[in-house]
Amino acid sequence: MAGSSRLRVGAVPSRFQWIRVHVPAPRLSALERSNSRLGVDDRPPESEVVEDLSVCTMDHDYAARPLSCALENALQYIEEPEDRxxxxxxxxxxxxxxxxxxxxxxxxxxxxxxxxxxxxxxxxxxxxxxxxxxxxxxxxxxxxxxxxxxxxxxxxxxxxxxxxxxxxxxxxxxxxxxxxxxxxxxxxxxxxxxxxxxxxxxxxSVPIWMSRQQVNDSMPQKCREYSPKVRVILDCTEVRCERAISLTLHSETFSNYKNTTTTFKGLLGVAPCGAVTFISSLFTGSTSDKEITRKSGILELLELDDEVMADKGFVTEEMLAAKGARPFKKGKQTRAVARLRILVERVIHRVKQNHIWDSTVPLSLAGSINQIWHNCCFMVNYQGPMFLESE
Incomplete structure (x- = not known):
């Protein structure tokens, strides 16, 4: 190939580390050659060079000595991972x-x-x-x-x-x-x-039952006018579960209201301000509302002159007489009383917004369904007030 050089046959290396070979000095730039001809020296003074080098050496702390408290801080940082x-x-x-x-x-x-x-x-x-x-x-x-x-x-x-x-x-x-x-x-x-x-x-373990004074202090103004002694508003709701294989349990979960065999029923108590103040355990669907009210323990919490607002079939005067309480008698119907009656239904709606109740609860959660029901009802109190007066 023209213009190319090839290694001659039999050639051996002739330059080694111990042989002094003349290496030409690097070629100066055009500016440096011009300054050399004119006798101009544009290099910085040695003091500036030393100062610049000292600045450069401070950019890194490889050789810097750590602070006296650095080791203690590091050990404390390592020993407290959970707290962090x-x-x-x-x-x-x-x-x-x-x-x-x-x-x-x-x-x-x-x-x-x-x-x-x-x-x-x-x-x-x-x-x-x-x-x-x-x-x-x-x-x-x-x-x-x-x-x-x-x-x-x-x-x-x-x-x-x-x-x-x-x-x-x-x-x-x-x-x-x-x-x-x-x-x-x-x-x-x-x-x-x-x-x-x-x-x-x-x-x-959190006490949610409100005292008579707490109920009065938080009661909406319209309720004070038409139902000042209402302590709690009661209502029941049902949740569905998978059909049980056992014939005994199959009959116990029968519900006359839903005409199905896959329900549990729970009682909720709501204060006039909209807060959940009572949560019963779940009962089988065959249990009546009156029986659930009696077994739930709500009657033991009532005091003298308390009024209980609920639909027919929940409480009677005989049930409340032992505590000196009585069922609420609506008398003259007003919008304020009507809103108070549907307040518990709106609370139940918030409970049912937990989508686990959208479908049948599997039997694998049967041992924890009562706990989940209680937790859902309790969490309603974290969702804020109902603001019925402004609606």
């Missing part, structure tokens, strides 16, 4: 932070009205939730389970609560939740049952 995680925002969790990005999504997935209300609720239960033990372990160990420390969890506690809300508030099936969260169906089932019972015990 607890102090982090709830939005930083893997699952909860991915789905609950606004007040609207929080309302859909958890039924809490806003992130602020959810954070207030979470901060109130987080200290005790750190000691949670899965119900399967509690069943195996019995009373000894409470004495053993809680094991490390693969899922953050805030995300476990969110999984419970996905089942109850959003009404998602266990298979869907397992796919979303990347866990097994068995793990989802354990979390739901564990949190249903935990929230039931925690929320059940």
């Amino acid at each position: 995680l607890q102090a982090m925002s709830v939005g930083s969790s893997n699952i909860f932070g991915r789905f609950c990005v606004s007040d609207e999504t929080i309302r859909y997935y958890t039924r809490f009205p806003s992130q602020q209300v959810f954070e207030i609720f979470w901060e109130s239960i987080a200290p005790s939730a750190k000691h949670l033990i899965f119900w399967t372990k509690a069943q195996r160990m019995g009373e000894e389970a409470s004495a053993t420390p809680s094991p490390a969890r693969k899922i953050q506690l805030i995300d476990e609560l969110f999984i419970y809300c996905l089942c109850v508030a959003a009404g998602l099936k266990e298979q869907v939740i397992a796919d979303i969260c990347g866990v097994s169906i068995a793990t989802v089932s354990r979390i739901i049952i564990t949190w249903a019972n935990y929230l039931f015990f925690v929320l059940g």
Whole structure:
């Protein structure tokens, strides 16, 4: 090939490290050659060079000595990982932070009205939730389970609560939740049952029954005019469950009202201000409203001169006479009294907005259905007042 050079046959290297070879000096730039001809020296003084070098050396702290308290701060930072995680925002969790990005999504997935209300609720239960033990372990160990420390969890506690809300508030099936969260169906089932019972015990310890003075102070003005002595408004509602295989249980869950064999019934008590003040256990659908009122324990909470507002078939004068209470007699019908009568129905509507009640509750949750019912009713008090006077 023309213009190319090839290595001659038999040639060997002649330049080695120990042989001094003349290396030409690097060619100066055009500016440097011009300054050299004119005798101009534009290099900075040595003092400036030294100063610049000192500035450059301060850019990095590889050789800098740490502060005297740095080691103690680092050790404290390492020894308190749980406290740091607890102090982090709830939005930083893997699952909860991915789905609950606004007040609207929080309302859909958890039924809490806003992130602020959810954070207030979470901060109130987080200290005790750190000691949670899965119900399967509690069943195996019995009373000894409470004495053993809680094991490390693969899922953050805030995300476990969110999984419970996905089942109850959003009404998602266990298979869907397992796919979303990347866990097994068995793990989802354990979390739901564990949190249903935990929230039931925690929320059940909160006294929600209002004193006579509290009812009077929070009573709307129209109610004071037409029903000043009403202490509580009662109503029952029904929830559906899967058809039982047992013939005995099959007959007990029969409901005359729904004409079906898959119902449980619960009693709710609401104060005139719209707050839930009484939650009964669930009874089988064959139990009458009057019998539920008698067995629920609401009569023991009434006092002298209290009036109870309810539909026919719930209470009678004989039932309330022992406490000196009496059923509310509407007398002259007014819009204020009519609104007060439907107040409990609106509260029940809020309870039923938890989508777990949209379809039949599976029998796998039969052991926790009473706890879930109580938790849903209690959570209504976090959704704010009804504002009946302004409607």
